[in-house]
Amino acid sequence: MYVYDSYDQQLVDQRVAQFREQTDRFLDGELAPEEFLPLRLQNGLYIQRHAPMLRIAVPYGLMSSTQLRRIASISRDYDKGYVHFTTRQNIQLNWPALEDVPDILGELAEVQMHAIQTSGNCIRNTTTDQFAGIIADEIEDPRPWCEIIRQWSTLHPEFAFLPRKFKIAVNAATATDRAAIRFHDIGLQLVKNEEGETGFQVFVGGGLGRTPLPGQEIRSFLPTEDLLSYLDAILRVYNLKGRRDNKYKARIKILVKAMGIDAFRELVEAEWLKYKDGDDKLTSAEIDRVKGHFSAPAYEALNDQADLLAQQRFEDPQFDKWLSRNVEAHKQPGYAAITVSLKKPGYAPGDATAEQIDIIADLADEYSFGELRVSHQQNVILSDVRQQDLYSLYQKLTALGLAEPTVGTLNDVICCPGGDYCALANAKSIPIAEAVQTRFDDLDYLYDLGDIDLNISGCMNACGHHHIGNIGILGVDKKGEEFYQVSLGGDSGIQGKVGKILGPSFKADQIPDVIGKVLDTYVEQRHDDELFLDTVHRIGLDPFKERVYAASH
Amino acid sequence: MQPLIKNGLLVENDPWAVFEAGEDGAFPEYALLPLSFWVSQGDEIRDSVFKLGAVLRAGDEIDALIPYLPQLKVIAFEFEKFADGRAFSFARQLRSEHAFTGEIRAFGDILPDQVNYLQRSGFDAFVLRSEQEAETALALGNTFSVQYQSDAVQSQPLFRRRVS
Numbered sequence: 162m163y164v165y166d167s168y169d170q171q172l173v174d175q176r177v178a179q180f181r182e183q184t185d186r187f188l189d190g191e192l193a194p195e196e197f198l199p200l201r202l203q204n205g206l207y208i209q210r211h212a213p214m215l216r217i218a219v220p221y222g223l224m225s226s227t228q229l230r231r232i233a234s235i236s237r238d239y240d241k242g243y244v245h246f247t248t249r250q251n252i253q254l255n256w257p258a259l260e261d262v263p264d265i266l267g268e269l270a271e272v273q274m275h276a277i278q279t280s281g282n283c284i285r286n287t288t289t290d291q292f293a294g295i296i297a298d299e300i301e302d303p304r305p306w307c308e309i310i311r312q313w314s315t316l317h318p319e320f321a322f323l324p325r326k327f328k329i330a331v332n333a334a335t336a337t338d339r340a341a342i343r344f345h346d347i348g349l350q351l352v353k354n355e356e357g358e359t360g361f362q363v364f365v366g367g368g369l370g371r372t373p374l375p376g377q378e379i380r381s382f383l384p385t386e387d388l389l390s391y392l393d394a395i396l397r398v399y400n401l402k403g404r405r406d407n408k409y410k411a412r413i414k415i416l417v418k419a420m421g422i423d424a425f426r427e428l429v430e431a432e433w434l435k436y437k438d439g440d441d442k443l444t445s446a447e448i449d450r451v452k453g454h455f456s457a458p459a460y461e462a463l464n465d466q467a468d469l470l471a472q473q474r475f476e477d478p479q480f481d482k483w484l485s486r487n488v489e490a491h492k493q494p495g496y497a498a499i500t501v502s503l504k505k506p507g508y509a510p511g512d513a514t515a516e517q518i519d520i521i522a523d524l525a526d527e528y529s530f531g532e533l534r535v536s537h538q539q540n541v542i543l544s545d546v547r548q549q550d551l552y553s554l555y556q557k558l559t560a561l562g563l564a565e566p567t568v569g570t571l572n573d574v575i576c577c578p579g580g581d582y583c584a585l586a587n588a589k590s591i592p593i594a595e596a597v598q599t600r601f602d603d604l605d606y607l608y609d610l611g612d613i614d615l616n617i618s619g620c621m622n623a624c625g626h627h628h629i630g631n632i633g634i635l636g637v638d639k640k641g642e643e644f645y646q647v648s649l650g651g652d653s654g655i656q657g658k659v660g661k662i663l664g665p666s667f668k669a670d671q672i673p674d675v676i677g678k679v680l681d682t683y684v685e686q687r688h689d690d691e692l693f694l695d696t697v698h699r700i701g702l703d704p705f706k707e708r709v710y711a712a713s714h
Numbered sequence: 715m716q717p718l719i720k721n722g723l724l725v726e727n728d729p730w731a732v733f734e735a736g737e738d739g740a741f742p743e744y745a746l747l748p749l750s751f752w753v754s755q756g757d758e759i760r761d762s763v764f765k766l767g768a769v770l771r772a773g774d775e776i777d778a779l780i781p782y783l784p785q786l787k788v789i790a791f792e793f794e795k796f797a798d799g800r801a802f803s804f805a806r807q808l809r810s811e812h813a814f815t816g817e818i819r820a821f822g823d824i825l826p827d828q829v830n831y832l833q834r835s836g837f838d839a840f841v842l843r844s845e846q847e848a849e850t851a852l853a854l855g856n857t858f859s860v861q862y863q864s865d866a867v868q869s870q871p872l873f874r875r876r877v878s
Contacts, residue, residue, distance in 0.1 A: 168872060175857055175859065182854075196825055312862040312873075313863060317863055318830070318831035318863070319831075389871070401800055
């Protein structure tokens with residue numbers, strides 16, 4: 162992974178000193194709350210329902226065991242001993258004291274971490290596929306490009322006061338898109354052109370929130386060395402032309418939609434041509450320098466362990482289930498990537514205690530070269546595990562409650578913190594996740610249903626990505642009462658589809674029944690191995706509506 | 715009088731002032747004239763011997779001002795709200811694209827904490843809201859000694875300067 166040199170370290174250290182001084186001024190009354198607001202937001206600090214919330218950047222979801230252990234100790238020393246993994250591969254502390262935040266940032270800087278631009282109207286953490294670099298189906302490792310974007314976007318002087326937040330995601334897989342790039346302000350797809358050169362297919366104007374829209378292609382092929390000047394051009398046009406009169410219409414998606422992609426492209430290309438051959442053109446030396454940080458770990462020369470695993474699966478049916486759902490094929494023979502599930506029913510999705518994350522860090526050292534990844538589905542990945550060690554790792558995870566064999570199923574719920582924590586939320590989301598997980602706890606049934614993304618957001622801001630869940634649930638407030646709107650058919654993958662709303666919303670206690678009826682309809686209507694998502698798209702919403710809204714007798 | 719910082723120093727007796735030209739079109743020297751004035755009368759005052767500037771407000775665009783850049787000693791951006799970041803991009807365009815070498819000034823609702831980014835975007839003069847904020851802005855001048863990006867001051871991004 163990327164290791165800071167003296168430049169990177171100095172910048173992060175100076176950022177801590179800057180925020181310490183700003184916090185002092187705020188506490189002394191020199192800075193008004195509304196003036197401190199953008200300054201603290203650009204360091205990831207929200208003032209929330211019960212306490213401040215600090216969002217720590219995990220660049221493209223990658224971290225070391227040393228960093229994770231520091232997160233555990235920070236959560237013990239300054240918070241309540243647990244953390245939340247977010248849908249944008251970051252980590253949140255829910256209860257830090259404002260006065261402590263400079264010290265927390267100082268501790269993070271010691272392990273090459275920060276909270277820079279994890280909120281506010283600026284360029285946020287760049288995200289990517291949690292299996293980047295280890296899957297066979299990949300143009301090339303996207304992480305060096307994410308790091309190059311991280312450095313370019315970090316403390317960018319021109320784009321710190323944008324009309325609204327700005328999110329970039331990179332995908333390099335050809336058949337899947339685990340980074341949901343079509344639902345980002347800019348989505349970058351690594352591609353090869355007819356000459357065999359690597360570049361980016363660039364999408365712009367995607368997003369969720371109030372107006373969910375998939376991004377549109379602005380460029381079919383951008384040479385890699387032009388990445389930064391092209392990003393600058395898009396951001397500059399957006400900074401100058403994006404709406405600032407209404408925060409709900411301020412995202413780039415609204416600008417692109419209003420202008421039309423062709424007119425928007427013209428402005429961007431005109432701006433880009435002025436700078437494209439200037440000093441921002443990436444040098445091969447820089448590309449090689451950054452790529453050098455992402456070379457493969459010291460894999461042993463191993464063979465795939467099909468016989469051993471078959472034997473172990475046969476002897477332990479629970480291991481068989483875990484292997485089927487929580488283990489991903491690896492391009493290196495004899496290795497596998499595993500998902501540490503943070504979705505145990507009865508616990509908030511994506512939450513982990515300090516004890517759990519300390520042990521996960523130990524397991525990363527023991528089994529996976531000391532590195533971990535955070536997935537957009539709010540789980541943790543150990544990416545380089547020897548197949549011969551899978552069974553012992555499985556047993557240790559089981560003992561910790563971290564081997565819930567439900568990855569990719571209905572119970573692998575994506576869920577925002579919701580009304581229990583978040584000041585923006587209209588409704589609670591965690592109890593809904595829990596009710597669904599409790600109701601559908603039969604593993605054989607879950608496996609029979611196959612892959613289903615259930616995404617839950619407590620408000621229109623859509624942190625739980627409800628629009629692109631195969632089943633999406635959105636909390637809404639009606640005259641002080643919490644209701645839930647259900648949508649079907651969303652797809653975060655290559656197709657990039659926004660789900661359609663089923664109909665009138667439901668009360669919280671109706672949701673498990675509603676989901677049950679939706680699933681029954683699917684089971685009755687599906688063709689042999691048809692996925693839930695494909696059935697919904699084939700038969701449309703009507704059969705589901707009829708079942709769900711039928712008058713009960 | 716609000717404190718003015720120029721090139722990292724407090725400046726006394728700054729002569730420049732925003733001036734809304736009267737019906738007869740008369741204006742004094744060191745007037746910061748609105749964009750609408752330059753658009754309507756810029757050609758007529760091409761031969762003026764006065765030192766003149768322009769003031770741009772929220773919603774104004776720089777395009778119409780470009781033909782008059784050779785006549786302008788100062789371009790002043792008035793910030794209605796500090797969170798409106800458009801002028802950062804305008805300043806960068808004026809410096810990097812149009813090679814404007816006169817003064818680019820920020821005034822209105824700006825925070826001392828924004829001065830560093832404004833400077834890097836091409837501003838070189840700042841009218842702060844109070845003496846105290848001017849002192850803060852001066853004290854914050856050396857917050858960062860490293861930057862990743864190219865900007866209006868340093869045309870080379872860090873990756874072209876990095877010594878490992």
